[in-house]
Amino acid sequence: MKHLASGLALAIALSTPALAQEAETRVIGVSIPAATHGWAGGMNYFAQTAVERLEATYPQLDFVLATASDPAKQVNDIEDMVATRKIDALVVLPFESEPLTGPVQNVKASGAWVTVVDRGLAVEGIEDLYVAGDNPGFGRVAGEYFAKALPEGGKIVVLRGIPTTIDNERVEGFQKALEGTNVEILGMEHGNWNRDDSFTVMQDFLSKYPQIDAVWASDDDMAVGVLGAIEAAGREDVKFVLGGAGMKEMVKRVMDGDAMIPADVTYPPAMIATAIEVTAAGLVSGAPVSGQFIIGSVLITPENAANFHYPDSPF
Amino acid sequence: MTDTTKAPIRLSMSVIGPVLGLLALIVAGALLNPNFLGWDNIVNVLARSAFIGIIAVGMTFVITAGGLDLSVGSMAAFIAGLMILVMNSALPALGVGIPVVLLGMAVALAGGLLAGLLNGLIITRLGIEAFIVTLGSMGIYRSLVTWLADGGTLSLDFSLRSFYQPVYYSGILGISWPILVFALVVVLGEIVMRATAFGRHCAAIGSNDQVAKYSSVRVARVRLMTYAGLGLLVGVATIMYVPRLGSASAATGVLWELEAIAAVIIGGTVLKGGFGRVWGTVIGVLILSLISNILNLTDFVSPYLNGAIQGAIIILAVVLQRESKAGT
Numbered sequence: 001m002k003h004l005a006s007g008l009a010l011a012i013a014l015s016t017p018a019l020a021q022e023a024e025t026r027v028i029g030v031s032i033p034a035a036t037h038g039w040a041g042g043m044n045y046f047a048q049t050a051v052e053r054l055e056a057t058y059p060q061l062d063f064v065l066a067t068a069s070d071p072a073k074q075v076n077d078i079e080d081m082v083a084t085r086k087i088d089a090l091v092v093l094p095f096e097s098e099p100l101t102g103p104v105q106n107v108k109a110s111g112a113w114v115t116v117v118d119r120g121l122a123v124e125g126i127e128d129l130y131v132a133g134d135n136p137g138f139g140r141v142a143g144e145y146f147a148k149a150l151p152e153g154g155k156i157v158v159l160r161g162i163p164t165t166i167d168n169e170r171v172e173g174f175q176k177a178l179e180g181t182n183v184e185i186l187g188m189e190h191g192n193w194n195r196d197d198s199f200t201v202m203q204d205f206l207s208k209y210p211q212i213d214a215v216w217a218s219d220d221d222m223a224v225g226v227l228g229a230i231e232a233a234g235r236e237d238v239k240f241v242l243g244g245a246g247m248k249e250m251v252k253r254v255m256d257g258d259a260m261i262p263a264d265v266t267y268p269p270a271m272i273a274t275a276i277e278v279t280a281a282g283l284v285s286g287a288p289v290s291g292q293f294i295i296g297s298v299l300i301t302p303e304n305a306a307n308f309h310y311p312d313s314p315f
Numbered sequence: 316m317t318d319t320t321k322a323p324i325r326l327s328m329s330v331i332g333p334v335l336g337l338l339a340l341i342v343a344g345a346l347l348n349p350n351f352l353g354w355d356n357i358v359n360v361l362a363r364s365a366f367i368g369i370i371a372v373g374m375t376f377v378i379t380a381g382g383l384d385l386s387v388g389s390m391a392a393f394i395a396g397l398m399i400l401v402m403n404s405a406l407p408a409l410g411v412g413i414p415v416v417l418l419g420m421a422v423a424l425a426g427g428l429l430a431g432l433l434n435g436l437i438i439t440r441l442g443i444e445a446f447i448v449t450l451g452s453m454g455i456y457r458s459l460v461t462w463l464a465d466g467g468t469l470s471l472d473f474s475l476r477s478f479y480q481p482v483y484y485s486g487i488l489g490i491s492w493p494i495l496v497f498a499l500v501v502v503l504g505e506i507v508m509r510a511t512a513f514g515r516h517c518a519a520i521g522s523n524d525q526v527a528k529y530s531s532v533r534v535a536r537v538r539l540m541t542y543a544g545l546g547l548l549v550g551v552a553t554i555m556y557v558p559r560l561g562s563a564s565a566a567t568g569v570l571w572e573l574e575a576i577a578a579v580i581i582g583g584t585v586l587k588g589g590f591g592r593v594w595g596t597v598i599g600v601l602i603l604s605l606i607s608n609i610l611n612l613t614d615f616v617s618p619y620l621n622g623a624i625q626g627a628i629i630i631l632a633v634v635l636q637r638e639s640k641a642g643t
Contacts, residue, residue, distance in 0.1 A: 190618050194569075314464070
């Protein structure tokens with residue numbers, strides 16, 4: 001009798017945690033574009049560190065991280081995650097909105113939680129949680145900085161990114177913030193968020209306009225190319241260059257009080273970490289996390305730059 | 316009789332086609348913007364053409380011999396990354412100075428030569444299609460540079476970059492080094508193509524490799540040398556590229572291979588091989604960089620359409636010279 005009871009107790013003691021663990025092991029799939037440019041490199045880094053941290057913190061959570069070099073590969077990744085790993089939640093930063101909408105909709109139909117990051121899907125209401133940067137705000141903050149830094153007005157040139165909705169929203173926000181000021185936009189060209197492209201575009205801007213007071217490079221990678229072109233031309237008329245995103249080298253220059261890089265505007269690649277953390281919190285704790293989480297764009301100045309400097313990140 | 320009168324006209328049309336295209340672009344540029352013919356703009360355009368130009372000269376030989384190399388853009392990015400890593404790690408031992416720059420240059424040349432030899436050996440010894448081999452190595456080098464850079468950007472140490480910078484920005488008599496090196500490569504390429512057995516062998520192999528073989532041309536060796544030469548020139552281009560912005564990332568050299576191939580074909584080299592023209596390649600390179608320069612200097616068209624304009628002009632330039640051959 002005694003033996004039986006203790007045996008039973010032992011069996012229960014042994015089986016209970018195992019049972020509980022089996023019931024509670026949840027799989028979160030994370031699908032993001034590969035590190036093809038600086039910002040995406042930072043995003044990959046923050047995704048990996050968030051996954052490592054959460055796996056250590058919550059033994060009952062499992063993560064599948066996949067990086068895709070094009071939309072078709074990303075669709076395959078997501079289908080594989082559903083078929084072979086039976087994911088309970090998907091955190092996805094869509095490569096492009098249209099091609100990813102159907103596959104993500106299927107994930108939702110399978111009953112999984114869906115978190116969409118940065119780029120919205122083509123159909124509304126699929127995602128449970130939407131985490132994104134504020135693109136119109138990114139442009140607005142930059143525009144307000146130009147209005148303040150050039151109170152007497154001035155002539156500026158603008159480098160745009162790859163032609164996308166993101167880029168359009170930023171430029172619209174920027175133009176709106178400059179309405180009614182004396183800041184004149186001489187020209188806008190696409191530097192495609194690329195250092196080499198923006199170097200040649202800036203060289204040509206410098207040949208075209210004899211007087212340029214400042215440059216909105218709208219991205220830190222493009223700012224590197226712009227600075228190279230200005231330096232090579234030896235032009236003294238350009239007072240400053242405003243980039244964006246928060247690349248560590250640029251934040252460092254802001255921190256050091258560099259006159260050419262007096263400020264920067266954030267568009268943090270770490271937003272992927274926010275999305276993964278909040279999704280994990282929702283799965284583990286049951287606290288309500290559905291809705292929208294918009295991460296505001298902040299102006300980095302020498303005073304607050306230390307808060308935005310991540311020396312370990314590749315970006 | 317009619318043939319003899321037609322022949323010179325035919326030749327001159329195919330020769331002047333690309334030249335006419337280039338002149339038309341120069342006139343258009345000068346009319347659209349007065350700064351276009353300014354010294355600074357000319358130097359800018361020539362210097363930025365040098366990377367693609369140096370690579371395109373090597374590509375002319377590869378294509379003339381009936382081959383193709385899609386890996387050059389990724390190769391340039393990988394070599395640039397490698398060069399930056401080596402120079403940064405040798406910096407504490409060697410200090411900022413000429414030795415460390417020479418070391419970087421040696422790494423670039425050796426890396427380029429090795430990468431080119433590797434492509435060439437797989438193509439000639441294993442007998443695999445150049446398209447497939449170099450498509451594979453394109454992916455490999457692109458991934459390797461992303462991996463070296465940990466997804467971010469490799470940057471040359473700042474003090475070293477300032478020291479190395481004159482290699483891109485300064486030169487002799489206001490003509491910067493990339494332009495001088497480009498010119499030297501073109502002159503050498505033209506001599507090799509026209510006046511050496513190697514150049515003739517390339518054209519013979521591209522026309523008909525069986526006939527070339529029976530004419531005791533060492534087909535595999537000549538082919539291998541075209542790829543090795545191209546690799547070496549990619550190394551030379553990288554030496555000029557790194558001092559410009561002092562960085563390499565996964566976005567470096569994207570689509571350079573297609574620009575180089577387009578320049579070669581615009582210049583009159585036959586894509587199927589058998590005929591190559593080095594000076595034509597130079598015209599092709601200049602046409603390509605002038606188009607984007609002119610589009611940047613004017614507000615003529617929406618920037619969204621830049622690619623379309625470039626594509627149209629590429630096709631037009633080739634049509635111009637092919638038309639003359641249609642009569643044959």
